[in-house]
Amino acid sequence: MKILLIGPPGGGKGTQAKVLIEKYKIPQISTGDMLREHVKKLTPLGQKAKNYMENGELVPDSLILDMMELRLNDKDCINGYILDGFPRTIPQAEGLDFLLEKLNHNLDNVIIIDVPDDRIVQRMSGRRVHLDSGRVYHILFNPPKKENIDDFTGEKLSIRKDDEEGTVRKRLDIYHNTTKPLIKFYDKKNILNSINGDDEIENVSKEIAKILNNA
Numbered sequence: 502m503k504i505l506l507i508g509p510p511g512g513g514k515g516t517q518a519k520v521l522i523e524k525y526k527i528p529q530i531s532t533g534d535m536l537r538e539h540v541k542k543l544t545p546l547g548q549k550a551k552n553y554m555e556n557g558e559l560v561p562d563s564l565i566l567d568m569m570e571l572r573l574n575d576k577d578c579i580n581g582y583i584l585d586g587f588p589r590t591i592p593q594a595e596g597l598d599f600l601l602e603k604l605n606h607n608l609d610n611v612i613i614i615d616v617p618d619d620r621i622v623q624r625m626s627g628r629r630v631h632l633d634s635g636r637v638y639h640i641l642f643n644p645p646k647k648e649n650i651d652d653f654t655g656e657k658l659s660i661r662k663d664d665e666e667g668t669v670r671k672r673l674d675i676y677h678n679t680t681k682p683l684i685k686f687y688d689k690k691n692i693l694n695s696i697n698g699d700d701e702i703e704n705v706s707k708e709i710a711k712i713l714n715n716a
């Protein structure tokens with residue numbers, strides 16, 4: 502089961518991926534999470550990627566493809582995986598095709614989770630994180646017990662720079678511009694499905710399950 506989830510930043514891809522991990526026992530491969538780990542650990546890749554990420558810009562394709570080549574060769578990818586946040590550009594999609602061919606893998610399904618921009622801004626600008634643990638809260642949907650304080654450590658919460666409204670709008674513009682060509686790319690392969698992501702988590706999961714069960 503090799504699935505690609507496409508959706509705007511903050512559109513619930515990560516949440517849906519977690520449901521699929523449980524169901525199919527396959528790993529989620531999120532380039533955003535991998536890059537954040539590199540930045541945190543101050544690796545050479547992290548140092549190169551940091552500024553792009555903080556400004557809401559895309560990290561260069563060559564860095565992403567090198568990182569993915571290593572990841573897709575890991576043993577846990579043998580039975581399948583959920584790609585989340587990659588590919589984001591046509592060169593990345595072409596690079597992925599090349600990698601898949603080398604590994605003798607096939608992408609089974611590409612699922613687009615659609616969410617209107619204003620909903621995304623509402624979701625993301627309310628996000629607060631505990632930086633050390635990565636715990637994420639939301640001032641409306643998942644507030645901490647005490648305002649702006651982490652439930653477990655009592656430490657202050659922060660707003661990630663890439664969750665600020667200006668940055669979110671910029672990321673959405675980039676998302677729309679880069680996704681359009683990707684949609685065409687995968688539509689030609691007849692593996693593309695689109696679902697409404699502006700709904701309860703369970704309903705979105707059901708839509709995804711319907712698609713995968715029919716595959």
Ligand code: AMP
Nearest residue numbers: 510532533553554558559560586587589
């Ligand atoms: P995400 O958590 O997927 O929204 O990713 C956070 C940030 O990491 C993005 O705003 C980009 O700067 C960078 N990033 C993640 N995945 C990619 C990718 N496939 N190509 C380029 N940049 C990426």
